[in-house]
Amino acid sequence: MAAQNNLDMISQSQPPHKRSIVRQLPDDLIETIISFLPPKEVCALAVLSKRFRYSWHLCRNLCFDREFAIKMSRDEYKRIVNDFFVYNRNSSANTFKLYFDAADDTSLVCYWIHRVIALGVHEFELDFTLST
Amino acid sequence: MARKNRNPVGKNVDPEAQKKKTRTLTLKSSDGQEFSISESAAVLSIAIENMVEDDCAGGVIPLPLVDGGTLARVITYLNKHAEDGASDEEKRKFDEEFVSGMEMGVLFDVVLAANYLDIRGLLREVRRRIADRMKNKSVEWVRKTFHIESDFTPEEEEQMKKEFAWAWEGVDSDVDD
Numbered sequence: 035m036a037a038q039n040n041l042d043m044i045s046q047s048q049p050p051h052k053r054s055i056v057r058q059l060p061d062d063l064i065e066t067i068i069s070f071l072p073p074k075e076v077c078a079l080a081v082l083s084k085r086f087r088y089s090w091h092l093c094r095n096l097c098f099d100r101e102f103a104i105k106m107s108r109d110e111y112k113r114i115v116n117d118f119f120v121y122n123r124n125s126s127a128n129t130f131k132l133y134f135d136a137a138d139d140t141s142l143v144c145y146w147i148h149r150v151i152a153l154g155v156h157e158f159e160l161d162f163t164l165s166t
Numbered sequence: 167m168a169r170k171n172r173n174p175v176g177k178n179v180d181p182e183a184q185k186k187k188t189r190t191l192t193l194k195s196s197d198g199q200e201f202s203i204s205e206s207a208a209v210l211s212i213a214i215e216n217m218v219e220d221d222c223a224g225g226v227i228p229l230p231l232v233d234g235g236t237l238a239r240v241i242t243y244l245n246k247h248a249e250d251g252a253s254d255e256e257k258r259k260f261d262e263e264f265v266s267g268m269e270m271g272v273l274f275d276v277v278l279a280a281n282y283l284d285i286r287g288l289l290r291e292v293r294r295r296i297a298d299r300m301k302n303k304s305v306e307w308v309r310k311t312f313h314i315e316s317d318f319t320p321e322e323e324e325q326m327k328k329e330f331a332w333a334w335e336g337v338d339s340d341v342d343d
Contacts, residue, residue: 057274063281063293064312070297077333081305081326083316105335114332 065089070128072097073118093118094127096150100161103133112139119149127153133161191218192226193241199234200226203241207248212284231282236275239264243288261287265295270311273299 059067068079069092076090098115106114111134130150136143150158186206193201193208208227209215217227229237246252246260265273273296280289300308309316318326327334 057271057278058313059274059278060281063277064314067277067293067296067300070294071300074333075301077330079305079308080330081316081318081323082309082314084318086314087326106332110332 061085065092068092069094069124071095073102073114088121090118091121092124093122094124094129094153096127096130096155098133099131099159100133102131108135112142115146116142119146122149122153124153127155129157130155131157131159131161133163136162193237194226194228195232195234195237196230197234199237201237201241203244204248207241207244210244210247210285210287212286214283229283232279233275236272236279239272239276240279240283240285240288244285247287261291265292268295270296270299 065086068076068086068089071079071093072095073090073093076093076095080087080090082089096118098111098118103111115132115134127150130146130153132143132146134143147160183206186209187204189205190202191205191208191214193203193214195201205218209218214227232240243261243264246264247257252260265276268276273292277289277292277296279285280292300311303311308314316323
């Protein structure tokens with residue numbers, strides 16, 4: 035499948051007509067596009083190149099929902115979500131979704147919520163369902 | 167609204183705003199095509215607004231980094247967003263349709279133009295749309311699409327995949343279309 039994709043890309047980037055200029059977006063612009071991706075995808079793209087190693091620090095789609103939490107231990111979930119806030123260096127964000135039993139970590143969750151409010155998210159969803 | 171609030175909002179129709187609606191500017195693309203646009207629509211681009219304010223516009227505003235096809239698309243967007251009486255809902259719907267049929271190359275052209283012309287709303291919309299199309303794509307696909315060359319050694323790349331092991335959980339990295 036990968037080889038097929040290579041061929042597709044080559045044929046697309048070298049059309050016979052005049053639109054043969056390869057459009058190159060500046061790195062900063064690519065980085066802001068990446069920041070719209072959800073946490074998992076943004077972190078998987080840290081391997082793109084050294085330039086984008088820390089692009090996940092700009093993530094504006096802070097969607098740590100039920101699907102995100104699947105196969106994750108509570109501690110791992112907590113550490114990762116917290117890392118996103120500790121390292122975040124964006125001035126705004128769009129979305130925050132949480133799926134977490136906050137009972138033993140109210141101050142931590144309060145910290146996250148304070149950060150999220152400062153980032154001015156429009157979409158806000160808290161699910162404190164007790165995970166078993 | 168990008169327009170600076172230079173005039174106090176009163177009950178009377180702002181004469182300056184009226185003038186902007188009737189005054190037209192000419193934008194000239196990189197391939198020499200000229201487009202007429204009302205000043206009120208054109209100044210939704212902060213870059214154009216600055217040119218108009220500095221009075222360096224003269225009669226025609228040259229935009230050497232935007233080709234005619236892209237400029238035509240951008241002008242469609244600006245006209246809609248400057249339209250009298252267009253509700254937010256209507257504009258949102260327009261934005262949705264405006265970008266939905268565009269292929270990736272066109273999205274790249276439009277995002278570059280929106281970036282250069284500093285049109286915040288359009289920039290946000292197109293960036294979001296490009297990100298939507300990146301979902302579930304492999305790292306290789308992203309590198310090719312954006313012309314990014316990896317400068318990690320294979321060992322470094324392995325190390326990073328370990329560091330973000332949770333992000334790679336269950337990822338079928340070759341599912342591209």
